Amino acid sequence: MDMEIEQEGNYNKPKKLKNFMSIKTLLILIYCIFLLVGQISGVLLVRIYYLHGGKRKWLQSLLLTAGFPILILPISISYMKKMKKITINNNNIRLFVTPKLAIFSAILGILFGICSYLYTIGMSYLPVSISSLLSSTSLAFTAIFAYFMVKHKFTHYSVNAVVLMMLGSIILGLHMNGDRPIGESNRQYTLGFVMTIIGAALHGFLNAGVEYSHVKAGVVVTFDLVMQIQFLISMFSSLFCIVAIIINRDFQAITREAEEFGLGQKKYYMILALTAISLQTMMIGSLGMIFCSSALLFGIVNALLIPIQQIFAVIFLPESFNSDKWMALAMCLWGFASYFYGEYKDSMTNKVTKNKHATLPDQV
Numbered sequence: 001m002d003m004e005i006e007q008e009g010n011y012n013k014p015k016k017l018k019n020f021m022s023i024k025t026l027l028i029l030i031y032c033i034f035l036l037v038g039q040i041s042g043v044l045l046v047r048i049y050y051l052h053g054g055k056r057k058w059l060q061s062l063l064l065t066a067g068f069p070i071l072i073l074p075i076s077i078s079y080m081k082k083m084k085k086i087t088i089n090n091n092n093i094r095l096f097v098t099p100k101l102a103i104f105s106a107i108l109g110i111l112f113g114i115c116s117y118l119y120t121i122g123m124s125y126l127p128v129s130i131s132s133l134l135s136s137t138s139l140a141f142t143a144i145f146a147y148f149m150v151k152h153k154f155t156h157y158s159v160n161a162v163v164l165m166m167l168g169s170i171i172l173g174l175h176m177n178g179d180r181p182i183g184e185s186n187r188q189y190t191l192g193f194v195m196t197i198i199g200a201a202l203h204g205f206l207n208a209g210v211e212y213s214h215v216k217a218g219v220v221v222t223f224d225l226v227m228q229i230q231f232l233i234s235m236f237s238s239l240f241c242i243v244a245i246i247i248n249r250d251f252q253a254i255t256r257e258a259e260e261f262g263l264g265q266k267k268y269y270m271i272l273a274l275t276a277i278s279l280q281t282m283m284i285g286s287l288g289m290i291f292c293s294s295a296l297l298f299g300i301v302n303a304l305l306i307p308i309q310q311i312f313a314v315i316f317l318p319e320s321f322n323s324d325k326w327m328a329l330a331m332c333l334w335g336f337a338s339y340f341y342g343e344y345k346d347s348m349t350n351k352v353t354k355n356k357h358a359t360l361p362d363q364v
């Protein structure tokens with residue numbers, strides 16, 4: 001009898017594992033859509049803000065995470081559902097993140113506030129086609145930091161991807177005078193270029209840091225967990241930016257800036273609100289992908305969005321796409337393809353190895 005129960009339990013394990021993997025795949029797909037919609041719309045809205053007279057950099061940094069209160073609704077619904085399960089089944093279910101994860105989230109939130117400020121400086125001075133290509137180098141930095149922090153192995157495919165993306169940035173840096181916006185000095189353009197690269201490096205560190213915090217905490221990844229960590233990171237990032245805004249006296253300048261905004265006062269506030277929603281959607285997608293898969297997969301998908309972002313920038317903004325940008329984009333996509341192929345090859349090798357080990361007991 002005990003043998004039958006044990007066999008039945010072993011029989012159900014593959015089915016449960018298959019169901020878990022299908023749910024995980026569905027979540028990754030949902031987070032990809034969030035990332036796609038949020039990143040493309042958010043970056044375009046930020047650039048529109050600066051093109052029509054916006055100057056508040058800390059305000060735009062705040063908007064990247066200021067939409068975090070909208071997460072209270074899904075977190076509350078999940079909380080109530082868990083409370084019902086506890087009441088009915090008397091199960092010991094964790095309702096909130098662990099203290100260790102909360103501390104990690106606070107540190108990552110402050111660093112993310114700095115990262116968003118660096119990116120904002122870049123977007124204020126650079127066309128979207130340039131800033132998006134430069135920010136894609138975060139994949140290279142993610143691979144480097146993931147190697148040291150979460151022990152992701154370097155292969156010649158990943159090294160090839162890192163080198164190609166860096167060369168793409170160098171090409172843009174050597175030919176950066178051709179598309180400088182009218183009225184912008186060479187110093188401002190160079191500052192935007194350098195700050196975007198530094199922001200991409202810090203972003204790569206944060207991607208690996210989020211995965212590191214999840215690994216060290218040793219908790220099961222759920223949609224609720226991602227929402228809570230997203231809430232904490234965004235909250236601490238927003239608080240950091242609010243302090244900077246108060247010191248910089250940006251709140252007092254918002255009314256005056258709205259009156260002088262090129263598209264009108266109503267559209268000024270509408271753009272700020274839509275930017276906050278779009279960027280928060282992007283944040284949910286990015287953190288969700290890291291927790292459900294890895295920081296490297298997020299970097300790969302992020303790099304894959306670059307051509308789409310370029311198309312939207314050329315359509316909706318006064319931007320051109322010259323030969324230097326095409327070359328940099330080609331190198332970026334080449335690096336992406338190289339890295340993706342390397343990851344695919346490693347996963348197939350690991351799968352074959354696992355299947356061999358699984359068949360060993362039967363052969364004996």
